[in-house]
Amino acid sequence: MIRLSEIKLPLDPPADALPRAVQGLLGVEPDAVAHIHVHKRSFDARKVDLLQVYIVDVTLVDAGLEPVLLAKLAGNPRVTPSPDMVYRLPARAPAGLPLRPVVVGFGPCGIFCALLLAQMGFKPIVLERGKTVRQRTRDTWGLWRKSVLDPESNVQFGEGGAGTFSDGKLYSQIKDPRFLGRKVMEEFVKAGAPPEILYVAHPHIGTFKLVKVVETMRAEIVALGGEVRFEQRVTDVEIEDGQVRGLTVLDQQTGTTSELRADHVVMALGHSSRDTFAML
Ligand SMILES: Cc1cc2nc3c(=O)[nH]c(=O)nc-3n(C[C@H](O)[C@H](O)[C@H](O)COP(=O)(O)OP(=O)(O)OC[C@H]3O[C@@H](n4cnc5c(N)ncnc54)[C@H](O)[C@@H]3O)c2cc1C
Incomplete structure (x- = not known):
């Protein structure tokens, strides 16, 4: 997945505003994007017009295109590989534990x-x-x-x-x-x-x-x-x-x-x- 940050949208944007911003930032056609997962949404109230600020994780239809785009956009700090956020249990209980914690x-x-x-x-x-x-x-x-x-x-x-x-x-x-x-x-x-x-x-x-x-x-x-x-x-x-x-x-x-x-x-x-x- 590719993480895109600092996507700024108006408070009440059209329904396709986020996909369009994603496509624009990545430079891809609409049908290249399989899924947009909103990782974080906050608000920027420093200007007269309140803005929504998104961080999203994007899955492309062609997974092979992700490293290509990441290399192409390497100089853009708003485009990075999505971090691995999966939680993994640190241990499994051994069989026959004599006393329960x-x-x-x-x-x-x-x-x-x-x-x-x-x-x-x-x-x-x-x-x-x-x-x-x-x-x-x-x-x-x-x-x-x-x-x-x-x-x-x-x-x-x-x-x-x-x-x-x-x-x-x-x-x-x-x-x-x-x-x-x-x-x-x-x-x-x-x-x-x-x-x-x-x-x-x-x-x-x-x-x-x-x-x-x-x-x-x-x-x-x-x-x-x-x-x-x-x-x-x-x-x-x-x-x-x-x-x-x-x-x-x-x-x-x-x-x-x-x-x-x-x-x-x-x-x-x-x-x-x-x-x-x-x-x-
Ligand atoms: C009114 C109020 C509102 C709050 N709102 C927020 C909030 O919105 N967000 C937030 O992040 N934090 C909030 N907090 C703080 C938050 O509740 C505490 O930081 C948190 O509960 C601490 O968790 P804990 O498990 O360490 O301890 P506790 O929640 O205090 O739990 C300790 C438990 O241990 C039990 N216990 C104690 N001694 C023994 C014993 N000898 N034997 C058996 N059981 C025992 C107690 O009965 C208790 O149920 C609020 C606190 C209060 C009082």
């Missing part, structure tokens, strides 16, 4: 950790001190409407983590040369987020859509053999010779405590779990 916390960090472990075949166990996102939504409304705080199910604790009840702004200023953020966006879209988050400059999922997205991601983890256990608070970590051996888990519903053997634990706690930080 444990993820503590089911906010964004824990969700993506568990999802990737599940996709790699590790069948993770997730322990989350709060409740499912539906129950948590009710508890959080209880705080907002009736000023009743459930210390274990609120804006900070529970499925989805902090920020679940926000509009889900998804942009940051981190550099991402390996396109790892794209994997995150693709997973969100797969789970029901608007597809435009893949290309708009300031993506956001939309208020309360996160609830369904989070549930769908949990369903994938479970379908891949993972488990998400709610109202399970980790109260201690057993360490022997510098190696994690297990966790002490308090069942918040029954008040009973149990031990869970584990040699790989990810603490995805966020920043509000003061009792856990004190324990650590």
Whole structure:
């Protein structure tokens, strides 16, 4: 594929404006272009007339023409080979793994950790001190409407983590040369987020859509053999010779405590779990 950048179009362009701009930049006939994929769309508001600015990846009907055009247009910084943005899982779970990895916390960090472990075949166990996102939504409304705080199910604790009840702004200023953020966006879209988050400059999922997205991601983890256990608070970590051996888990519903053997634990706690930080 060939990447074309800095394609500027008016705010409300004719339907064929983008294909025509692509053909013009590449110097090809309309029937030479097989597909135009919008990689990014942003706005340039510096002029009186607002402009849309596109970065696109173009597939040609004749793939053999791509290196020819890239060589011909080598001096044009707006025409480059499309980078490889495909995410590849870094490992596969070995057969007969004695202990499953444990993820503590089911906010964004824990969700993506568990999802990737599940996709790699590790069948993770997730322990989350709060409740499912539906129950948590009710508890959080209880705080907002009736000023009743459930210390274990609120804006900070529970499925989805902090920020679940926000509009889900998804942009940051981190550099991402390996396109790892794209994997995150693709997973969100797969789970029901608007597809435009893949290309708009300031993506956001939309208020309360996160609830369904989070549930769908949990369903994938479970379908891949993972488990998400709610109202399970980790109260201690057993360490022997510098190696994690297990966790002490308090069942918040029954008040009973149990031990869970584990040699790989990810603490995805966020920043509000003061009792856990004190324990650590
Ligand atoms: C109102 C609000 C709006 C926000 N809006 C945005 C936004 O639009 N865009 C954005 O990028 N960021 C937003 N943020 C920030 C974002 O939510 C956080 O950066 C993000 O949630 C951090 O993710 P995390 O997984 O590290 O931690 P958290 O989301 O805090 O998740 C940690 C999870 O661990 C669980 N946990 C903690 N201790 C234990 C324990 N001992 N045992 C078991 N489970 C435990 C908690 O219950 C929690 O569910 C917002 C935050 C808030 C509060």
